[in-house]
Amino acid sequence: MLDVRRIREDFPILSRTVHGKPLVYLDNAATTQKPRQVVAALAEFYERHNANVHRGVHTLSDEATALMDAARRKTAEFLHAPKPETVVFTRNTTESINLVAHSWGRKFVSAGDEILLTEMEHHSNLVPWQMLAKEKGARLRFIPVTEDGRLDLAAAPGLITAKTKLVAFTAASNALGTLNPVPGLIALAKSRGARTLVDAAQWTPHYPTDVASWDCDFLVFSAHKMMGPTGLGVLYAKEELLEAMDPFLGGGDMIERVSWEGFTPNVVPYKFEAGTPNIAAAAAFSAALDYLSRAGFAALHEHEAALTKRALEIFAEFPAATVYGPKEPGARGGIVSFNIEGVHPHDVGTAFDLEGVAVRAGHHCCQPLMGRLKVGGTARASFYLYNTMNEVEALGGALAKTAAFFKRPAGVK
Amino acid sequence: MEGDAELRNLYQEALLDYYQSGAHKGKISASDFYSHGINPVCGDELEITMKKGGDGNIAQIRYAGHGCVISQASSAIMAESLEGKSVQDALSLVSAFKDMMLSKAAPESLPEDLEAAKALEGVRRFPTRIKCATLAWNTVAQGLSARGKSEFKEGA
Incomplete structure (x- = not known):
C-alpha cells in the first residue's frame, strides 16, 4: 500500500x-505535480553540472552528457526497450508524434495509403496525421467509439486493409479514462502488415509499459504527466525504423559532417535531436522515474x-x-x-x-x-x-x- | 475573498437571471448583419444576427449558441444594451465594455447604457473567463464593422 x-x-x-x-x-x-526530488535534480543540474552536451572537452560537459545518457538508459529500461538508442528525446508527446509523421510518414506514406486512428484520439494524435494525409493524398480512417466510450473492436478488423500503413491509437483516453486493449490492437495491425504507434501519454504514468512484449513500432509519452519536468517528451521506435527514417529538424548535433553542399546525418538517436536538448529536464526525469519505481x-x-x-x-x-x-x-x-x-x-x-x-x-x-x-x-x-x-x-x-x-x-x- | 463569497460575486443574481431568462436568444432569419464568433479555449460558438430599423439604427439583436453562464448572460446583456443604438454608438459601447473587462476602466465609469453590464465586473478576477464575457461583444463589433457576414475568433 x-x-x-x-x-x-x-x-x-x-x-x-x-x-x-x-x-x-x-x-x-x-500535468502532475513534481516531488522535491525532481525539483532538486533540476536545481542540482544548474547549480553543479550545467554545460552543453556532446561538444565541450571539459568536465562539466562530460557530466552533462553523462546525465543525459543516464536518463536515456533509465527511460529505455522503464519501457523495456532493447537499447537506449531506441529512445529519442523530444519536447513532448505532440512533438514525438509530429516527428513520426514527418520523418517516417513523409517517406513511407503515399497517395491512396490509409492511416487508421480511433475516434478517441487527442488532437495531437489526429492533426499531424491530417496534415500528412493532406500532403500525401492519404486517407484517415477511424475505429469508432461505442456509447459507453470504448473502442468498437468488432469494427476494427474491417477497417484495416492492405492499404493501411499505420495504426495509431491511444493506450488510455485522456477524455474518458478508457483503457484500450493495446496488445490486441498491435497484434491485429501486425497481422495485416501495418505499423503501430501507441500514444502512451496517459498510460506510462500509471501502468507498466513493455515495448518489447507489445512489439509496437512507435510509442510516445511526456515526462510532465509522470512527475517529471515540462519540456521533455519521449519517442520510442524500433531501431530499424529509426535508421530508415529521415532526420526531423536540421541543425547542430543531428549531423555527422557538413559541407557547403550538404550534410550526412548523425547516428540514431542523435539524428532526431537537433540543437541543444533539455538536459536539465532529462536529468530531472531520471529522478521522476526513480520516484515512480520506489512507489511501485x-x-x-x-x-x-x-x-x-x-x-x-x-x-x-x-x-x-x-x-x-x-x-x-x-x-x-x-x-x-x-x-x-x-x-x-x-x-x-x-x-x-x-x-x-x-x-x-x-x-x-x-x-x-x-x-x-x-x-x-x-x-x-x-x-x-x-x-x-x-x-x-x-x-x-x-x-x-x-x-x-x-x-x-x-x-x- | 473566500470561495463562497467569490462564487456569489462572480455569478451575481442578475447574471444568473439573464442566463435563465432566454431573452434575446434566437436567430433572425432575414438579418441585415450576421456574425459568427468562436472561443477556442472551450470551442463554444456564438451566432449573432441583427436587424436594422428604418432610422438605420440597430432594431433587433439575437444570439444563438451553447455556452457557459458568463458567455450567455453577457450575450443577453449585449443585445439588450445595443438595441436601438446607432452603429457608431454601439461600437463605442463595445469599447467601453471591453475597457471595463480588461480593467482599463472602472465599472463605475461605464456609460449609463451599460448599467446591466456591471453584473459582469466579478469576471475580471478570473483571467481565464474574461474571454467568455467579451466574446459576444467582440463578435457583434465584427459584424457591425463588416456590415454583412463576418467571423470572429477570440485570441487563444
Missing part, C-alpha cells in the same frame, strides 16, 4: 491553499483504483451528474469525466476552483470525440498517487455545492 501521507510531504505544492481552501489537485491527466506500479494502481471506485460511487448517487466512459471499473483508469445537468463545464470548473478543487473543463483537445458524445465538453477529475480519499470526498462536496448553486427555480425573476 502507498504511504500517501509520506508521499504528500514530497510535494510542497499540495499544502497550499486556493481561494482560502486547501488545494485538491485533480487535474493530473493534464502495483501499489499505485491499487490506490488509484480505490479513489476512482469511490468517485464513481459518489457520482452514481447523484442523479444530476452524467459520467462518461466505461461503467466497469476494470475498463478505465483514474479519470472521471462528467457533466452536471444544465451547467456548462467551464462554470463547473470555476465553481470547483472556488472550492479549491482543480479539475479540467472543456473539450480536452478531443473536439471530434465530444461531438460524437453530443456534448460541448465535460469536466474531468483525474487522480494520481498523492491524492487521498478525503480529496475524493471534497470532489463530491464541490459537486453537490455546484449543482445546488446553479439549480434555480425556473422562471425566477
